[in-house]
Amino acid sequence: MVTSKARDDRDPWFTWTARDRSGREVRGELRAADEVQARSALRRQGLAATRIRPRRMVRSASIRPRDIAVFTRQLATLMRAGVPLLQAFDIVGRGHANPAMVRLLADIRADVETGSPLSAAFRRHPSRFDRLYCNLVEAGEAAGTLDPMLERLALHLEKSEAMKSRLKSAMLYPSVVLLVALVVMAIILVVVVPSFREVFASFGADLPAPTLAVMAASEFLIRHGWLLLLGLAASGILLYRAWRRNAGLQALTDRLGLQLPVFGALIRKAAVARWARTLATLFSAGVPLVEALNSVGGAAGLAPYVAGTERIRRAVSTGSSLTVAMDASGLFPPMVLQMGAIGEEAGKLDAMLGKAAEILEAEVDERLAGLASLLEPVVIVVLGAVIGSIVVAMYLPIFRLGQVV
Numbered sequence: 001m002v003t004s005k006a007r008d009d010r011d012p013w014f015t016w017t018a019r020d021r022s023g024r025e026v027r028g029e030l031r032a033a034d035e036v037q038a039r040s041a042l043r044r045q046g047l048a049a050t051r052i053r054p055r056r057m058v059r060s061a062s063i064r065p066r067d068i069a070v071f072t073r074q075l076a077t078l079m080r081a082g083v084p085l086l087q088a089f090d091i092v093g094r095g096h097a098n099p100a101m102v103r104l105l106a107d108i109r110a111d112v113e114t115g116s117p118l119s120a121a122f123r124r125h126p127s128r129f130d131r132l133y134c135n136l137v138e139a140g141e142a143a144g145t146l147d148p149m150l151e152r153l154a155l156h157l158e159k160s161e162a163m164k165s166r167l168k169s170a171m172l173y174p175s176v177v178l179l180v181a182l183v184v185m186a187i188i189l190v191v192v193v194p195s196f197r198e199v200f201a202s203f204g205a206d207l208p209a210p211t212l213a214v215m216a217a218s219e220f221l222i223r224h225g226w227l228l229l230l231g232l233a234a235s236g237i238l239l240y241r242a243w244r245r246n247a248g249l250q251a252l253t254d255r256l257g258l259q260l261p262v263f264g265a266l267i268r269k270a271a272v273a274r275w276a277r278t279l280a281t282l283f284s285a286g287v288p289l290v291e292a293l294n295s296v297g298g299a300a301g302l303a304p305y306v307a308g309t310e311r312i313r314r315a316v317s318t319g320s321s322l323t324v325a326m327d328a329s330g331l332f333p334p335m336v337l338q339m340g341a342i343g344e345e346a347g348k349l350d351a352m353l354g355k356a357a358e359i360l361e362a363e364v365d366e367r368l369a370g371l372a373s374l375l376e377p378v379v380i381v382v383l384g385a386v387i388g389s390i391v392v393a394m395y396l397p398i399f400r401l402g403q404v405v
Helices: 035-044 065-080 085-094 099-113 118-123 131-143 146-201 209-245 247-258 263-284 289-300 303-317 322-329 334-346 349-404
Strands: 013-019 025-031 048-054
Touching: 013 035, 025 035, 035 048, 065 085, 065 099, 065 146, 085 099, 099 118, 118 131, 131 146, 131 263, 131 289, 146 209, 146 263, 146 349, 209 247, 209 349, 247 263, 247 303, 263 289, 263 303, 263 349, 289 303, 303 322, 322 334, 334 349
Parallel strands: none
Antiparallel strands: 013 025, 013 048
């Protein structure tokens, strides 16, 4: 791959086809301010450009956090085996099925090939490699321990993704049951109830209140169902976009989530586990505590912990101990505070925080298993009662007619 040494990291990429001095056709990619500079860069290298065009941008949304975790594990394994860094990128890129990930790896490889440190190459893609990731890689480069640092980082990412996966799996079954039940209810109201309306019209008698309510709901859904569905979808999209753009709204939803019954305690434990594991990973990598706290707040994924971590960082920078500052924030359970205090006294803060994260993760797993087993029958009973009530409401006039006869 040919690149311009004088390029700016913000310049766009161009793909090119050219002929060398022997007339052989060659292809590659480079960064340049525009097509004219790209052509000049090729000319300086003895290449006559025949085609230059901007490289098509790959939508970054197609790269998942799991892809980054797998890439980190693969890169750590290859470097541990003694494979040179550039060759390791080639191997990982050829074996990846995601075109967006292949393109991302090619970009990073190109930066490293031109002499950029690996951490700097990662920093040019902040949407994929956060501050924690880049800080750990930079620490590994500075200490000459890049391969074990990548292994530690891969383990951290794998555990974080595993916890997210367990949270999603625990909510999958109730969500599917709820969706199916809503579809069944809609079918009953739109298809079944209108046939009963014709039968009831021939009775010539007043209908019970439950039957009238169900028939009114059926008529509303038939007349305005699509409008209601479109309105809900549009409202959901608009609210989601507003939430993504408004930090205050995100902070509000985070605070409300922590106050939810049952789920609030689960969310808090998961957030504290991520916080403790992230700080343990950074501290064990040799990152100074105050600097490490700069990257920890976002790992919890909740606005109260971002603000609380900043307060902790300021307190620690003025001489306070970590556990005293954590206790003052009011965000951490006593178990984490006790283990953190023991770790500070024994000089094993990273090990104790890592152990605290393991305990919390085990508690989250146990709570998720119990919650899933509890939600399944509750959801089935509630939805069965709702659908059963609709059926009874429709048959109630028939029952009364039978009693009169």
